[in-house]
Amino acid sequence: MAETKALRAPLGLKLGNAAFLAVWIVVALFPLAWTALMSFKAPVDALSANPLRVIFGPVTWEHYKAVWITHGFYRNFLNSLLITAGVVTISLTVGTLAGYALARARSNLAFWILITALVFRALPHSVLVTGYLPPFLNSRELLMPLWDAPILGWILHLFAPVPPTLYGQPWAIILVLVSINQPFTIWMMRSFFMNVPHELDEAARVDGCTHFGAFWRVIMPVMWPGVITTGLFSFLLAYNDYLVTALLLDAQSQTMVPAISQFLNRDTRASDQIEAIAAAVSITAPLFVLVLVFQRQLVSGLTAGAVKG
Numbered sequence: 476m477a478e479t480k481a482l483r484a485p486l487g488l489k490l491g492n493a494a495f496l497a498v499w500i501v502v503a504l505f506p507l508a509w510t511a512l513m514s515f516k517a518p519v520d521a522l523s524a525n526p527l528r529v530i531f532g533p534v535t536w537e538h539y540k541a542v543w544i545t546h547g548f549y550r551n552f553l554n555s556l557l558i559t560a561g562v563v564t565i566s567l568t569v570g571t572l573a574g575y576a577l578a579r580a581r582s583n584l585a586f587w588i589l590i591t592a593l594v595f596r597a598l599p600h601s602v603l604v605t606g607y608l609p610p611f612l613n614s615r616e617l618l619m620p621l622w623d624a625p626i627l628g629w630i631l632h633l634f635a636p637v638p639p640t641l642y643g644q645p646w647a648i649i650l651v652l653v654s655i656n657q658p659f660t661i662w663m664m665r666s667f668f669m670n671v672p673h674e675l676d677e678a679a680r681v682d683g684c685t686h687f688g689a690f691w692r693v694i695m696p697v698m699w700p701g702v703i704t705t706g707l708f709s710f711l712l713a714y715n716d717y718l719v720t721a722l723l724l725d726a727q728s729q730t731m732v733p734a735i736s737q738f739l740n741r742d743t744r745a746s747d748q749i750e751a752i753a754a755a756v757s758i759t760a761p762l763f764v765l766v767l768v769f770q771r772q773l774v775s776g777l778t779a780g781a782v783k784g
Contacts, residue, residue: 507759514538514753521749538746538753548754551734554645555714558730561649562713566660567706574664575690579676589665592658600655600718607651611723614641643725651719656712660705667701668694703769710765731758
């Protein structure tokens, strides 16, 4: 009993930890809570120097109505969902297969492939986008020789009379974001696969599974926390991207993040500023839902990925 009491933390330390945690939570949540509160207030209350008017002012949904209905923000939301779903699906598929192959490879080539992937991941997005911009703007002229070819051109004319333009095409943006995100996905999935014992593969092969069967039926069921964690990071990259989508998408195909700047560029009215805040809150809400739904898998995946690799 005396030893148990000795191991107990002093009351002052407990109170200090609780106070520090409370202060940290307030500091972390205050900007988000204040921004969300402003989005439901009239401009005269939201931008008032008196904080009591922001807190106790009348609630209005007019800003959200203007954002989603009047300005058609729902189209930007659908564009974001389309691009994000495509990026996550392709990145996870390729990253899972490549990560498993690199984790099980025994040659030095796997090491150099991983190093190359990390180098590309370290490059700034602006460098990659600068390289993509000229082909996107001049894609029709660059592809025209293929349409003029004798046999290949006849086949291509069956699908399109003229070469397509890449600028403003969501599927092209998906490929660009995948190319930016893929090195990180491969590296992260490889780290997770390194924590899975090789004996599981060998036992599955002894039981008659093929190499892919062992991967799909034995390895993947224990890898779902890592897959969900990697998928969430891929989602965040595509969902929050501004540079790629702002430069390579037109207004009709624009996603939510670049669309927010349009609320601030139209006029200098106070209502436009509050509408931009309402749009920002609309973008943030799905992220909270995702974290709440997958919080257990996210913590488990991050813990597993930090052990080894």
